[in-house]
Amino acid sequence: MLLGRTLALYFSGRFLKAILGLFLLAAVLIFLFDVLELVRRGADREGFSVLRVSLISLLRVPLLLEQVIPFAVLFGSIAAFVSLSRALELVVTRASGISVWQFSMPALVVGIGIGVFSITVYNPAAVWLQQKSDEVATGLFGTEQNFLMQTTNQVWIRQDGLDGESVILAKQLLNGGTRLLGVTIFAFDHQGTFQERIEADEADLGKQIWHLKNATVYTTERDPQQYATFQISTFLSATQVRESIGSPESISFWHLPQFIDLARNAGLPAYRYALQYQTLLARPLLLAAMILIAAAVSLRVSRFGGLGGLILGGIIAGFVLYVLSELSKDFGGAGIVPPIVAAWAPGIFGVLMGLTILLHQEDG
Structure with missing residues (x-):
């Protein structure tokens, strides 16, 4: 017997409500804890306000929540299955001749739909909001708030240019590494002799050049010189900067293929970015695996009890x-295993595990 359209839509709605409910609950909890942490660390800083901190947290929470999506689907599906069982709706459905595979199909469609939506719409939006969060946070937290940045610590870059080698220290990076804040540059000549130290409020990457703003140049031969704008040459491209210091999570799904190609054409390893791209592509399969596992652990309970x-x-x-x-x-x-294997293996394993348990429970 086939599952009717009305019943399929009803089941789909129940699963979608349960999953979204858990996701929103997680969003509220993460937001509250994040705001409290930002208040604790920034309450004594100039420019601090609860409204500003709340906005920073609100903008960056969506990207943090990406890690929660699989678990929201898993536990939301479990809650939906248990709710349908306690209301005897699954019992009646089974009695009418509909198998577990048929009434699980609406849940699978919902899970796969959430997966497709999360990688095509939610991920790009979350990355964009994270960038806006970094802009709002600029100048407020300084180097202590590295969890707000796209790196885990202060950024060190060693580079070469027409003027010689230099080492760049940046306290904060934005726009995938093409804009640096709180910059200190140690410049050397072609023989490796130290020439000058440059401190600037900001550095923007152009074509083979860093554009510095409000720069102060220190040398051993003269007093410090201040410049509204200053330039230092570089052979680094935006791709090389991002590969050196950027986070794969800071690049949206739609931009990852282009960036991977640029990195490979530049002779740089792109394992992390290829892995991120394949992980996003494999998300619908992973969410389907979560639903199958939820069915496997829930349906037996519905018949034999045992909420614990x-x-x-x-x-x-x-x-x-x-x-x-x-x-x-x-x-x-x-790079130990191909990114495509590393990304798809958990989803495939989860689907096989869920199918095996369900086949054992239903068909012996």
Whole structure:
């Protein structure tokens, strides 16, 4: 017997509401904790206000929530399955001759739809909002708030140019590394002899040149000289800067293929960015795996009871997939295994695990 359209839409709505409910709950919790952390670290700084901090957190929470999507789907699906079972709706559905595969199909469609939406719309929007968050936070937190930046610590760049080699230290980076704030540059000549130290408020990457603003040049031969604008040559391209200091998560889904091609054409390793791209592509499969696992741990409980076992089973399943995903990312990011294998392996493993458990439970 086929699942009717009305019943399929009803089941789809129940799963979508449960998943979105958990996702929004996670968003509120992350936002509150993030605001409290920003208030703790920035309350004594010039330019601080609760409204500004709240805006910073609100803009950057969507990117943080990307990591929550698989777990929201897993536990939201478990909640939906349990709710339908307690209301005896699944019992009636089964009694009418509809199999577990048929009434699980609406949930799978919802999960795959969420996956497609998250990579094509949500991810680019979250990356854009994160960039706006960095702009709002500019000058407020300084070097202590590295978790607001796109790197994990202060940025060091070694470069070469027409004038010789130089080392750049930046306190904050924006726009994928093409704009640096709080810049200190140690410049050397072609023989490697130290020439000058340059401190500037900002550095913008142009074509084979860094444009510095409000720069102060220190040398051993004369007093410090101040310049409204200053320039220093570089052979670095925007691609090379991003590969050196940028985070793959700071590049949207639609821009990743172009950036991967640019990196490869420049002779740079693109493992991390290829892995991020493949991970996003594999997200619908991973979410389908979460729904199958939710069905596997929920439907047995609906017949035999045991809410504690349900919760434990869901936590264990989510933990296993999380560990597998992290190991795959480490191997793929280091180039030990191909990025496509590292990205798709957790989803394939999850689908096979869910199907195996369901086949054992339903068909023996």
